[in-house]
Structure formats: C-alpha cells, structure tokens
Amino acid sequence: MPKHLSPLPDGVRETVEELRGRLGLFSFRNHAETAGAAVLEAESPELGIRAGGIVEWLVAKPGAGAVTCALQTMSRSASGDGVWAFVDWAWQCYPPALSGWGISPSQTLLIRPASRLEVSWAVEQCLRCPGVAVTWAWIDQRIPARVHRRWQLAAETGGGTGVFFRPESARREPVWADLRLLITPRSGGQSEARQVEIDVLYRQGGLGGTTQVWEIDHAAGVVRLVPELVDPAIAE
Amino acid sequence: MLRVLCVWFPNWSIQRLRSERPELKRSELVLFNGQSQRLLITAFGLKARRMGIRMGQTLAEAKALLPRAVFVPDDIEADRNALRQLALDSQRFSPLVGLEEGPSPESLLSDVTGCTHLWGDEEQFLHAVRDYWIGRGYDSRLALAGSLGAAWALARAINAVVVPEGDETAALSSLPVALLRLPTNTLQRLEALGLRTILDVLRLPRETLASRFGAILPQRLDQALGKCPEIFEFERLREPLSVVREWEVPVDDRLALAFLCREMIGTLLSIADHPGTGLQELEGELRTESAPVILAIRLVEPTRNGAHLAQLVELQLERQKWSGGIIAMRWTVVRLGRLPQVQHNWFGDHVETETSQHIVALIDRLSSRLGAKAVLRVESLPDAQPEHMVQLRSWTDAESAERDRFAMSPELSRGRPFRLLDIPQPIVVVSVVPDGPPICMVWQRQDYRVSRFWGPERIATGWWRTSDVQRDYYRVEWEDGSHVWIFRDRRGGGWFLHGFFE
Numbered sequence: 001m002p003k004h005l006s007p008l009p010d011g012v013r014e015t016v017e018e019l020r021g022r023l024g025l026f027s028f029r030n031h032a033e034t035a036g037a038a039v040l041e042a043e044s045p046e047l048g049i050r051a052g053g054i055v056e057w058l059v060a061k062p063g064a065g066a067v068t069c070a071l072q073t074m075s076r077s078a079s080g081d082g083v084w085a086f087v088d089w090a091w092q093c094y095p096p097a098l099s100g101w102g103i104s105p106s107q108t109l110l111i112r113p114a115s116r117l118e119v120s121w122a123v124e125q126c127l128r129c130p131g132v133a134v135t136w137a138w139i140d141q142r143i144p145a146r147v148h149r150r151w152q153l154a155a156e157t158g159g160g161t162g163v164f165f166r167p168e169s170a171r172r173e174p175v176w177a178d179l180r181l182l183i184t185p186r187s188g189g190q191s192e193a194r195q196v197e198i199d200v201l202y203r204q205g206g207l208g209g210t211t212q213v214w215e216i217d218h219a220a221g222v223v224r225l226v227p228e229l230v231d232p233a234i235a236e
Numbered sequence: 237m238l239r240v241l242c243v244w245f246p247n248w249s250i251q252r253l254r255s256e257r258p259e260l261k262r263s264e265l266v267l268f269n270g271q272s273q274r275l276l277i278t279a280f281g282l283k284a285r286r287m288g289i290r291m292g293q294t295l296a297e298a299k300a301l302l303p304r305a306v307f308v309p310d311d312i313e314a315d316r317n318a319l320r321q322l323a324l325d326s327q328r329f330s331p332l333v334g335l336e337e338g339p340s341p342e343s344l345l346s347d348v349t350g351c352t353h354l355w356g357d358e359e360q361f362l363h364a365v366r367d368y369w370i371g372r373g374y375d376s377r378l379a380l381a382g383s384l385g386a387a388w389a390l391a392r393a394i395n396a397v398v399v400p401e402g403d404e405t406a407a408l409s410s411l412p413v414a415l416l417r418l419p420t421n422t423l424q425r426l427e428a429l430g431l432r433t434i435l436d437v438l439r440l441p442r443e444t445l446a447s448r449f450g451a452i453l454p455q456r457l458d459q460a461l462g463k464c465p466e467i468f469e470f471e472r473l474r475e476p477l478s479v480v481r482e483w484e485v486p487v488d489d490r491l492a493l494a495f496l497c498r499e500m501i502g503t504l505l506s507i508a509d510h511p512g513t514g515l516q517e518l519e520g521e522l523r524t525e526s527a528p529v530i531l532a533i534r535l536v537e538p539t540r541n542g543a544h545l546a547q548l549v550e551l552q553l554e555r556q557k558w559s560g561g562i563i564a565m566r567w568t569v570v571r572l573g574r575l576p577q578v579q580h581n582w583f584g585d586h587v588e589t590e591t592s593q594h595i596v597a598l599i600d601r602l603s604s605r606l607g608a609k610a611v612l613r614v615e616s617l618p619d620a621q622p623e624h625m626v627q628l629r630s631w632t633d634a635e636s637a638e639r640d641r642f643a644m645s646p647e648l649s650r651g652r653p654f655r656l657l658d659i660p661q662p663i664v665v666v667s668v669v670p671d672g673p674p675i676c677m678v679w680q681r682q683d684y685r686v687s688r689f690w691g692p693e694r695i696a697t698g699w700w701r702t703s704d705v706q707r708d709y710y711r712v713e714w715e716d717g718s719h720v721w722i723f724r725d726r727r728g729g730g731w732f733l734h735g736f737f738e
Contacts, residue, residue: 063718063736067654081591094656094735095614096625100649105614109595110628111602112610125601131594165738185717187687194719218650218690218711218737 049073049179052155054162056177058170058201060184065196068101068216069183070163072223074134075102082133082160085109085126089119090138100221120147127154127162135162139170148176171201178204186213193217195226237401238462239358241330241346242387243365244377245319248342249279249310251374252318260306267310268295275700278310295700312340319344322374323471329365334468336388343391345384345468352380358398366396381407384468385460389415404461409435416456422449434460478568479503486525486561490553493522493562497553498546500567505542508569514538515545517571522556523564529556534608534632536596538573544597548604555605599631608632616643620697621705622656622734651693651711653721653735660732663722674712674722679733685715692724711737 049055057066084103086093091112095105109132111122119137124147126135135155155162168182180202186195193215200210213226245251250265266289267279275295287302295307316335323333323344332347352361362380369376379390381399389411390397399407408415411434413426426449431437437445437457445454458464479500487493497520508515516538520531531552533545602611612628619625625644644652664678673692676685691710698704706726713719719737724730 059738061716061718062655063653063714063720063738065719065737067738083591083595090655092655092657094622094652094654096616096622096644096649097652097654098649099643100646100652105616105626105643108614109599110612110614111606112612113606114610118606118610122602122606125598129594129598131591131598185719187713187715187717194713194717196717219647221646221650 049161051159051161053178053204054151054155054164054176056170056175056180057163057165058168058180058182059165060168060182064183064185065194065216066165066183069196069198069214069223070136070165071098071101071103074161074163082131083107083109085111085129085132085135087111087113087119087122087126087135087137089113089116089140093138102221116141120151123162124150124154126158127151127160128158129160130158132158132160134160136165137162138165140167142170142173145174145176152176175202177202191215191217192219237349237382238347238465239349239352239380239382239401240384240387241348241362241365241378241380242336242384242391243326243344243346243369244388244391245322245342245344245374246377247279247281247375248319249312249315249340250281252315253308255373256318260308264302264305266298266302266305266307268298268307269310280305315340320471327471328368329361332470334470337468343388345387347470348380362396362398383460383462384466385417385456386462388417389460405438408460409433409438413437416453416460418452418456422453425449476568477504477508477572478566479507480564480566482564484563486563488561493565494546494550494553496565497549497567498542500565501545501549502542504567504569505540505545508572510572512575513572514540514575515569515571516573517569518545519568519570520549521566521568522558522562523566524558524562525560526558529558529562531556533604535573536599536603536631538575540575544600548600551601551605603630603632620695622652622695624698651690653719654738656721656735657733660723660734663731663733665722665724665731671724673710674731677712677722677731677733686712687715688713695723696726709734 055070057070059066084107086108088110089112093110095108095110098105098108109126111126113119113122119139120143123135123137126132151162162177164177171180171182179200182199182201184197184199186197188195195213195215198212198214200212214223215226216223249267253265253267254261264281264283265279266277266281266284268275269278277289277291277293277295277298280289280298284298284302284305289298289301298305299307319335319341323335326333326344326346330346330348330351334345335341336343336345348361352358355361355364358380362378366376366378377391377395379387379394379397379399381387381390382401382404386399386404386408389408390399393411393415397407412432413434413436414423416434416437418426426432426437431440434457437453442454445457455464459466481496481500487496501518504515504518514537516535518533520533522529522531531549533548533552535548539545599611608630611631613631615627615629617625617627661679665674666676667674673689674686676683678684689710689712692708693710694706694708696704696706707723708726709721709723711719712722720733721735721737722731722733725732
C-alpha cells in the first residue's frame with residue numbers, strides 16, 4: 001500500500017477539521033471517507049460552511065438541482081433563529097417548494113427588486129443584518145470587485161451566510177466567495193433518486209479541485225453523498 | 237330633548253362599489269364572501285333578487301341563475317371606511333356623527349339636537365340632508381326621532397319622516413318587531429308566538445319580557461321609546477400632525493435636506509408624544525419650483541426611533557430626482573400606532589426578540605428604498621393550482637393569523653419546483669401513445685430526450701374562477717440530467733413547461 005494511502009491515526013481527521021473550522025476554512029465533512037464499513041453507507045454531505053462566509057454555486061444547466069443541494073446543506077449549518085432572505089430578481093422563486101426541504105415559508109423573506117441595480121444593494125443589506133441567517137440570490141450578471149468586497153464585509157458584519165447561484169460562465173471571474181462549487185446534473189442512475197456532480201472549483205485555504213457525487217431523493221427528502229468505490233489497494 | 241337623525245344607505249356595499257367604480261353602475265352586481273372556503277352570496281341588487289338570488293346561496297348556484305351578473309368579493313373593511321368618510325362629510329349638518337353598531341354598518345347616526353333650526357325647522361333640515369345625499373348620487377332613507385332606536389327603525393320602515401318629541405310610541409307601534417334590532421333567536425321566538433308588531437310586544441306584561449325573551453327585548457324597547465339612553469361613537473376629524481419648513485433660497489444639497497428631515501421628524505415625534513404611541517406612516521412633501529416630490533414611509537411596526545426614521549427618509553431621498561432646488565418641506569403623520577408592550581415577534585416563538593428587531597428594521601429599510609411591494613412575505617392558500625397556492629403580501633400589510641395553516645405537506649412540496657415560470661411556456665412533446673407520458677420534447681427550438689419521468693399528478697381545480705384548470709403534471713429528467721416540471725393541458729391538449737427543479 002502506498003504510504004500516503006495508509007489509514008490516519010484515530011482523531012487526526014477530526015482535529016484537522018476543527019482547526020480548519022477555527023481558521024474559517026471550508027472543508028467537506030465526509031465521514032464516509034473515514035474507513036471500513038462506513039464507506040458503504042452513503043452519508044449526508046456537508047460543506048462545513050462557517051457563519052459570515054459566502055458560497056457560490058455555479059449552475060451548468062437549468063434544473064440542475066443546485067438549490068436543493070444548497071438548501072439541504074444550509075438547513076443544517078445555518079443558525080436556527082434567523083430568517084432566510086431570498087433576493088429574487090427573476091421573480092421565479094416558488095416558496096411552496098421550500099417546506100419539503102425543511103424551510104418553513106413563514107421564516108422566509110422574499111425580496112423582488114425592480115431593477116438589477118437594486119439587487120446588489122438588497123443583497124448587501126440582508127448580509128449585513130444579524131437577523132438574517134442565509135441570504136440567497138440569483139445573480140446572472142457580472143459583479144464588480146468593489147461590490148463583491150462589500151458583500152464579503154457585510155457577511156462578516158452580519159454573521160449570516162451568503163449563497164449565490166450564478167451561471168457557469170461566471171467561473172472565468174475572480175473568486176471572492178469562500179467556496180465556489182460547480183454543479184452539473186447527471187443522467188440516469190440506478191435508484192429513483194437523481195444524481196448531481198459537485199466540483200469544488202475554489203475553496204478558501206486551497207484544496208480545491210475535488211469532485212463528489214450527490215444524490216437527491218425527492219421521495220425521502222434527503223440529499224446524500226454517493227460513496228465512491230474503494231480503491232482496491234486500500235481494500236486489500 | 238335628544239334628537240337623532242338616522243341616514244340608512246340600503247345595500248351599502250353595492251352602493252359603495254358603484255360609487256368607487258363607475259363602470260359598474262349599469263351592471264348587476266352580486267357580492268360574495270371571498271375570505272371563507274365556501275363562497276357564499278352576501279349582497280345583491282333588486283334584479284338579482286327577482287331572479288332568485290338569496291343571501292347565503294353558493295356562488296356557483298348564483299352564477300347559474302344569473303350568468304351575466306358581475307360577481308365581486310365583498311370587502312367589509314372598505315365598506316366601513318367609506319361609510320366613515322361619509323360620516324365625516326356629514327359633519328356639515330351636525331358635529332356628532334357616527335356609524336351604527338355591527339360588523340357591516342349601513343347607517344349614519346347623528347345627534348342633531350340644537351342643529352335643525354339653522355335650516356328653518358326639522359322638516360326643512362331633513363329635506364336638506366336628503367337633497368345632499370341625492371346630489372352625491374347615493375340612495376338613502378332618513379328619519380328623525382327622539383331616540384336612536386326609533387330613528388333607525390323608522391328610516392327602514394317609512395323614510396323621510398320626522399317624529400315629534402314624545403310620539404315615538406305611536407310611530408313605532410305598527411312596525412314589525414324585527415326593527416327593534418333584536419338577535420335572530422329572539423325574533424324566531426316572537427314569531428313562533430305570533431307577536432309580529434311592536435304593539436303586540438308592548439301589550440305583554442313588561443315584567444315577563446326579560447324572563448321569556450331575554451333581557452335584550454325590554455332593553456331594545458326602552459331604547460326605541462327613548463326611556464333608556466343609548467350612546468354611539470362619533471367619528472371625529474382629527475387635526476393633522478404635520479411640520480412645515482419654508483425658506484426663500486432653494487436648497488439642493490441633499491445632505492442639508494437629510495439633516496432638515498431628521499430635525500423635522502424629531503419635531504413630529506415630540507408633537508405626537510402620547511404615551512405608548514409611535515409613528516407608523518409618514519408622508520413628506522418636498523416642494524420644488526415645479527412639481528412637488530412625495531416621500532412615503534410605511535413601517536412594519538410603529539416606532540419612536542428618530543434615527544431609524546431619518547435613515548429611511550435618507551434612503552428615499554437617494555432615489556428621488558427633481559429639477560431646481562427645494563423651497564419648502566412638509567412632513568405629516570398619516571398613521572399613528574400603538575407601541576407593542578411586549579416586542580412582537582414576526583417569525584414565530586423560536587426567533588429571539590433581538591433578531592426580530594433586526595429583521596423589522598431591515599424590512600423597513602428594504603421597503604423604504606425598493607417599495608413596499610418588493611418586500612414580501614409568503615401566505616399559503618388552500619388552492620391546488622400552483623399559481624394560486626401562495627399569496628405574496630407586503631410586510632406593511634396586516635398579517636394574516638393563519639399564514640401557515642394551508643401549507644403543503646413535505647411530500648407534496650418536494651414535488652414542486654423551486655423555479656416556477658410566471659407563464660407556462662408551450663413545448664412540443666412526443667409520446668408513444670396518445671395522451672401518454674413524454675418521450676422527447678422541443679423547447680426553444682431545441683430537442684430534449686426524456687430519460688426518466690415521474691407522474692402524472694393530476695391537478696383539476698379552479699372551477700369557481702373564470703377558467704378552471706385540468707392538468708397532468710410530470711417531473712421529467714432530460715438526457716443531460718436536468719429536471720423540469722411539465723404538464724399536459726387536458727382541456728386544450730397542449731404541453732407546457734412550468735418550472736425547473738433547481
């Protein structure tokens with residue numbers, strides 16, 4: 001077995017995750033990777049998102065499942081007493097779909113600015129407010145660096161998390177978010193659930209470039225990690 | 237001696253609608269209660285009555301009987317507010333005018349003691365009042381008597397009658413007992429005993445009335461005959477709370493204007509210094525050398541926080557444009573509100589008070605800059621049609637107590653897309669069998685092969701609306717893995733793309 005694939009001593013992985021959390025760095029908390037039989041059981045994915053950060057989801061195609069994945073991860077990591085602000089420039093957000101994924105529509109604040117110019121102002125206001133746990137926004141335009149920086153500072157001041165959905169073309173723009181993910185839908189699959197591929201394009205503190213496959217089960221209302229096949233070398 | 241004038245506006249809700257919407261003047265109007273789940277008729281005109289429409293009938297039944305009528309949901313609050321405005325207008329005849337009691341008042345009551353001699357005598361006064369309402373296009377019935385109860389009854393029974401002092405008993409004797417404003421069960425009991433007129437009741441031994449029919453009957457009798465005083469609440473014109481500043485040299489410096497606004501709001505707060513009262517709605521008028529600029533501030537909750545109000549004004553000033561400078565400024569309090577004793581919580585009990593305060597301030601800021609209609613809360617409705625499943629309401633509107641009552645079950649909710657198109661887009665779908673599930677589709681001139689689908693989920697509803705829907709919905713997975721929500725319109729046979737499972 002190659003040396004770098006040898007199992008880590010007990011507790012080391014937890015310590016690393018804790019240290020990364022203290023530094024405000026994102027990390028996939030994938031306990032299924034740890035070893036042995038747990039690999040066979042798919043676990044719910046987490047992004048390890050810290051409060052006061054920004055996450056960008058780049059969406060390759062419409063209907064890719066980005067909101068569902070983000071909702072599932074954020075509903076676990078966001079603080080329970082804040083509201084969820086949705087800045088809905090396109091006027092297409094459909095609140096009845098939220099309750100199935102653990103978000104009560106009564107805990108949401110829907111903002112529909114009349115112009116694109118107002119979007120960035122509304123996003124900043126929501127990020128800056130300590131009462132808002134998560135600020136969602138669909139951003140299909142190029143955002144100046146100055147605005148990104150303002151959002152960053154606003155999120156740090158407010159202590160909530162910004163979750164932005166952007167087209168895939170935005171990957172050519174500089175990253176201001178703490179985490180940038182690309183979501184691409186996968187066709188088929190053996191189970192009833194649908195599969196999506198999550199590429200970590202950027203992660204604060206490095207270690208981008210990893211890929212995971214998540215499974216969205218509409219019937220059960222869960223998003224889980226699809227376990228990768230174990231390297232035969234490790235299995236031996 | 238007390239003299240009371242009653243002006244009754246028969247079918248007030250319909251009269252109000254016709255006065256506000258002149259295009260409905262020639263239409264046959266039928267109103268229904270749009271708030272409850274069962275849509276029942278609440279008001280209608282004479283023609284509708286002749287055609288067999290009656291109170292409490294279902295809307296569907298009424299539509300079948302009178303298909304050409306215009307059916308409008310009633311609005312009790314608007315009716316009351318409009319009547320309240322008429323009460324204020326009616327203060328030209330007496331300073332003490334109020335509305336009758338009850339959930340949907342139709343009458344104005346005026347204490348005209350000492351007022352009638354200004355028009356000559358009581359007859360001339362009554363004619364002046366009647367001519368005034370006719371001139372304004374309202375259908376009204378009037379009566380002037382020595383008690384509220386007598387005036388109320390006579391306005392409905394006789395119209396344009398003046399009852400001299402002390403003649404109430406004679407005037408009321410022949411009238412039906414229903415005009416005593418009695419509850420339905422008391423009226424049914426009287427009817428069962430064959431007591432139809434007020435005289436029939438007056439003939440009964442008075443001491444037995446309370447035990448046989450309840451205390452309300454002798455009380456109403458005494459009130460009608462003027463033996464027992466009856467009070468009603470008067471509508472009062474209130475002095476507007478406003479502050480005005482004028483200056484000779486036009487000011488265009490926005491910083492200076494913001495400072496002036498801050499100072500004027502401080503003055504308004506000191507004027508409206510009633511205990512437990514805060515400002516909830518303000519209007520500012522910035523007079524320029526051309527057209528005035530209007531600023532409107534509406535708050536979710538009343539406040540006495542001057543800095544918060546000044547910040548909202550500054551947010552509006554940033555967006556306003558005007559030519560030249562400002563030569564005068566007026567700030568008026570449109571609505572005061574009671575400051576909550578215990579901080580109200582908008583997001584349920586689990587949200588802490590401090591968080592709630594932050595959110596209320598955020599909503600005020602967003603509403604102030606983006607407009608109240610851009611900052612919305614979600615209220616679930618008991619409707620299966622996806623477009624009508626929720627109502628988005630402004631945060632500055634009154635909150636419904638049951639906003640989550642009709643929320644969907646989680647299982648059903650997960651079958652709904654996060655992105656719903658406002659207008660379903662037509663698509664071309666190929667199926668193996670007629671009316672069968674989709675195999676491939678064309679949307680925006682691009683082909684998409686269907687690899688999997690879930691459904692159909694049949695939604696057939698909205699028959700009470702102008703056009704009902706009958707749709708078979710499918711969640712479809714395209715070959716590239718995207719999930720979309722499509723439906724087949726069972727009435728027209730066409731296919732439509734309605735949303736994306738983002």
